[in-house]
Amino acid sequence: MAPKPRAGLLDIKPYRGGVSDAPGFAAPTKLSSNENCFGCSPVAIAALHEMDGSIDRYPDGGVQQLRDALAQKHNLPAGQIVCGCGSDEILQLLGKAYLREGDEVVHAQNGFLSYKLIALQNGAVPVPAPEDNMCIDAASFLSVITTRTRIVFLANPNNPTGFLMPGAEVRKLHAGLPDDVLLVIDGAYAEYVRGDDYEGGFALVDKHDNVMATRTFSKSYGLAGLRVGWAYCPDQIAAVLNRVRSPFNVNAVAQKVALAALQDEAFLAKSVDHVAHWAPWLVEKVSKAGLKAWPSAGNFVLIGLQTPEQADAAEQFLAARGLILRGMRGFGLPGCLRMTIGTEDENRTVMAAFSAFMGQ
Numbered sequence: 001m002a003p004k005p006r007a008g009l010l011d012i013k014p015y016r017g018g019v020s021d022a023p024g025f026a027a028p029t030k031l032s033s034n035e036n037c038f039g040c041s042p043v044a045i046a047a048l049h050e051m052d053g054s055i056d057r058y059p060d061g062g063v064q065q066l067r068d069a070l071a072q073k074h075n076l077p078a079g080q081i082v083c084g085c086g087s088d089e090i091l092q093l094l095g096k097a098y099l100r101e102g103d104e105v106v107h108a109q110n111g112f113l114s115y116k117l118i119a120l121q122n123g124a125v126p127v128p129a130p131e132d133n134m135c136i137d138a139a140s141f142l143s144v145i146t147t148r149t150r151i152v153f154l155a156n157p158n159n160p161t162g163f164l165m166p167g168a169e170v171r172k173l174h175a176g177l178p179d180d181v182l183l184v185i186d187g188a189y190a191e192y193v194r195g196d197d198y199e200g201g202f203a204l205v206d207k208h209d210n211v212m213a214t215r216t217f218s219k220s221y222g223l224a225g226l227r228v229g230w231a232y233c234p235d236q237i238a239a240v241l242n243r244v245r246s247p248f249n250v251n252a253v254a255q256k257v258a259l260a261a262l263q264d265e266a267f268l269a270k271s272v273d274h275v276a277h278w279a280p281w282l283v284e285k286v287s288k289a290g291l292k293a294w295p296s297a298g299n300f301v302l303i304g305l306q307t308p309e310q311a312d313a314a315e316q317f318l319a320a321r322g323l324i325l326r327g328m329r330g331f332g333l334p335g336c337l338r339m340t341i342g343t344e345d346e347n348r349t350v351m352a353a354f355s356a357f358m359g360q
């Protein structure tokens with residue numbers, strides 16, 4: 001008999017990233033994975049080129065320099081920072097460390113797909129908290145908590161809806177959870193948030209043992225291919241993560257380039273300002289074209305077509321013009337497309353194509 005994996009593993013639908021090619025286009029416009037339309041910092045690229053070939057040595061398994069730099073930038077104790085091969089690895093490690101068969105993992109109805117996969121990978125049950133028109137509040141999350149709940153994943157801002165939960169609601173959610181339920185505040189898009197009503201979790205971590213925050217270099221820093229993310233967590237959770245992660249989970253190139261990227265505050269500011277300008281512009285244009293778009297606190301906009309078939313047709317119409325958006329069938333939103341905010345030219349081109357599609 002062939003080797004058998006744990007029950008249920010083969011029922012998981014493997015995660016599929018955003019499409020990156022459009023037939024007939026050598027360099028299509030890829031707006032399907034929320035990458036940074038400006039690429040990454042030239043300082044990061046310079047650091048990459050300066051790599052002196054020393055890849056024959058193991059990296060620093062403790063990722064000390066990068067953790068120290070993150071600690072300094074965010075005014076946090078470095079000992080409570082854990083780095084990962086993307087923030088996704090950290091989420092995966094939480095599943096591996098904290099979930100047992102039959103446990104429940106709570107996530108927003110239209111939350112980030114990884115949360116569901118992490119539950120299933122560990123024999124746990126994903127439990128969606130209902131949204132209302134792509135919005136969600138603390139009460140909704142709290143209404144689905146049971147004695148079996150182990151982890152609550154909150155992406156804030158959320159992907160793919162773009163919804164931002166106000167600070168007071170995040171604190172209310174945390175306050176309503178039993179002490180043994182872990183709240184994970186996934187801040188993959190934290191840098192894009194405007195205004196000061198943002199609860200990214202750092203302050204909660206300082207006061208409680210059952211909450212943590214994750215961040216990534218993949219989105220606003222434009223380093224998705226490098227795979228670096230990190231978590232700020234209570235000491236006990238850092239101790240667990242440092243035991244379940246692989247000893248060299250952040251490679252030498254990634255450590256060096258991420259450290260350089262962190263120094264380039266101008267690049268980050270430019271990226272964030274660009275999104276602050278174009279996200280509302282896109283929402284307005286989409287509405288004018290007779291479609292629905294939800295306000296977004298991230299570097300992407302969720303666009304609602306009238307039917308799933310119309311969404312498929314729009315996706316194909318755009319792809320035939322070299323414009324790749326993300327179809328949302330895999331996210332359980334078959335009538336929607338998600339568009340990453342592009343350069344000015346890209347945004348204008350996509351909106352012109354949308355108008356042409358609606359007018360045809």
Ligand SMILES: *Cc1c(COP(=O)(O)O)cnc(C)c1O
Nearest residue numbers: 086087088155159188216218229
């Ligand atoms: C992109 C994304 C991540 C994963 O990012 P990494 O590249 O693994 O750091 C995590 N959470 C959300 C909500 C995301 O959109």
